[in-house]
Amino acid sequence: MHLEQFNAAGRTEAADALRPCLDIQRWIDDLADARPYSDLEALLAAGRLAADPFTPAEIDAALAHHPRIGERAQGNSAEARLSQSEQAGLGEADAAVAEALADGNRAYEEKFGQVFLIRAAGRSREEILAALNTRLGHSPAEEQEIIGQQLREIAVLRLEGLIGK
Template sequence: MINLQEAVLRGRLSTCLDVPRWIDSIVEQAPFGSLDDLLDAARDAANPLTRDEIERALAHHSRIGTRPSGAGGVGDDVARPGAELVRDLPELRGDDPAEVRAIGDRLREIALLRIEQSFTEDG
């Protein structure tokens, strides 16, 4: 079971994907009977991510091999198995819905990998 205080849950989730709406949606569903339940909630909440949410997530995300300079940055060492996904993220250049969807899908994959690493069945 994953049953954390709200502030702790929010903090851990923000290191996985710094998107307030996504975090709020997951927190509203807590506690979780299992890691799989948490992953399902996270997957659903990130489908889809909006362009603004993607821009926010990318702005608060440090690149591979760098440490975040402040509490708002997300360190890539949190998700080493997903490092290639982060490194290969294209820049969000236009308003092409397919491009926005593709980058949002990548960010969702990264967030799920980070959740798998950051959470255990006992919290």
């Protein structure tokens, strides 16, 4: 979808287009209601602003839609296809890295009670594993802040991919 199409779309169509980027209703509403945008950078800036900060409830809702790192998102929704594409960019993991990621995911979920979330785009599996191991040492408050930042990065990257230049 081009920016001109997004700006001209009906409210429901615009909101539906945004949902795969980040399924947090307040964020979607903020971006859809602030149209029209003069250019892509104005839209991305609005996306960053609307995403800072997220409430704990918004983070919990967003995490419900994210698969574990190293696992394929299920279904054929736009969000699942985006996640599959992002994780496909990680390449194939050797068995040791795949096992370490699975073990780390379990440890993270046991400690924090939620899925480990990281912007996968532009990172290798080894980089993600190193970040996972580092983040296991965080407090829940530290981790909540990092998750919000990762959600912002994911949302803005997806938004940039959604709206053609």
